[in-house]
Amino acid sequence: MISIKNLHASVDGKEILRGLNLEVKAGEVHAIMGPNGSGKSTLASVLAGREDYEITEGEVSFEGKDLLDMSIEDRAREGLFLAFQYPIEIPGVSNINFLKTAINEIREYKGLGPIEPKDFLARVKEMQKLVELDGKLTGRSVNEGFSGGEKKRNEIFQMAMLEPKLAILDETDSGLDIDALRIVASGVNKLRNKDRAFIVVTHYQRLLDYIIPDFVHVLYNGRIVKSGSKELALELEQKGYDWIKSEVNVEA
């Protein structure tokens, strides 16, 4: 699905990613954990194409295509989805109009005609139910006046509507109470299938109680320094990150 090799990225001349390698196959769920400032969100942003970052070295292949060469919108059209840590409020653009535009732009890219209005509405209804999103919210402006939990659920709702091949969840658990966390996680779990992969970026282990990962990676100083199964997350929860830091620093 996605293959990241020796990725280096910096912002304002400061190097954040320093040779990151990661392989994700269809159907897999990979968790990326790590202390603050280790580069987790940078990785998510770089993959989605945020222009504040400069890629200085390395390559990313997404379904065999050069991801770093694609525009932001083409990455999404090829099936990459980023669930934002801080979803943006867009006054005056209705959720529905926004989603319909997105779906139709993606369809046009694939050489398909616009979606039938009744199919679109049926899908909206179905997916709203999936993430327990209040139907009133979809009629409002994108994220405007939404609570933190509603914004995160709206991200998962958009993911459900756009049916990506690879979804990157950037600290989707941050700012969520336990009920909202459960709803978001259950939405994600319902969207798991053998063709779809997930990269779940998180600081805390608790999200992984609900979204069980196939692999857990620890990101530190812009590199993946340890990989393992879901048990690694539990170990981190118990021991904290200092253990990893000292291990890495000793090796260095």
Next chain:
Amino acid sequence: MSAVAEKSLTSRILNGIESKLPSLYGDGHTRREAVTYFQEKGIPTKKWEDYKYINPEGLFRIGEFMSNAPVIREVTALDVERMTVIPGAAKLVIVNGVFIPALSKLDRLPEGVTVKSIADAVVSDETAKANYAQQAHATNDPFIAWNTALNTGGVFLHVTANTQCEIPIHILHIACNEAASTFHPRNLIVAERDTKLELIESFETIGPVKTLTNVVTEVVAHTNSKFDHYRLQVEGIAGHQVNTTCVKSLKGSNYTTYTFSIDGGWVRNNLNILFTEPHTETHLYGLYLTDKNRVVDNHTVVDHTVPNCMSNELYKGVMDGKSTAVFNGKIFVRRDAQKTNAYQTNRNILLSADATINTKPQLEIYADDVKCSHGTSTGRLDTDALFYLRARGIGELAARKLLVRAFADDVVEKVPNDAVKAYLDNRLNHLMA
């Protein structure tokens, strides 16, 4: 250089006026006073505080509006049909500054509404006589003076007391000529007490020849009248316009104005609203979208001279290309105008590095028990919002359009008439296509 040059420009404009004046309708004294003022002041230059950003004199110096022999290409019923804003509205068609009843749809006029050519009305109608040139004073502005001196027509629209106009009235201004020239439509609208009126003015040009429409509209909104006044400036790049609207609002009236400057080469709006009786309300909404080398300048004045009145103003603009826009919003709250509520907001987005906006809120408050506020902002499209939209697969251009449209819709949504809203929706979609 310029003193001599200005004289010659003004005298060229007024060339032959002496022989022309006696043949024009109405009271020669009013015209002569206007000629004298115009002769003295000339076309405003960039040295005029209120005209400094758009420099009308520079525009005229190019000499493109000076043709003295207007040749009218036949405007047809088909043209008029094509320029429909609201199907079924009563239509008053003004071609090159002259009211043309034959092209108009007067049979749709609601009962209680009188329409006359203003040239007839100022001679034969007492209401017209009493109100003509009373709100727009020739000695306040050279463009009013020029119009007052030379106008040959326009409409007098009289809504008699207690008339609720269920059918909107559309004044369609068409500029159409074979040589660049200037037209001076002159309109007078009197809404008597306890009336309701929706008036749409739209401005169109036919053909590629540059024209200047120097229109003056006087409005009197009497006690308890409800008056929605739309101005749709859609005349295309060849269309140039100085639009002066002077309104007197009387007790309990609600005059609301919507100015959409969405197409047109060079547009200057002077909108002046005067409250002379208490408990009067006015709303001013404006949207201006400019690109290429286009110019749109909105000058508004709300003059609170009496207590307990309310004014609320929202103007928004989006500037692209090398275009220039100006917003100047004056609010006067005179010493006696206690308990005034006056609000003003102006928001702008610049889409290109070469576009310009000059915005100036100007509140002068001489009363102490008032609530007044103003806010102005200028920015670029929100880059985080752009990224968010693009990250969902929406192309950059489409994403920009969505954001611009959302910004503009703030004003469009204020429009209470669904047909006007649909018309604007369609125009904006085409504009951004």
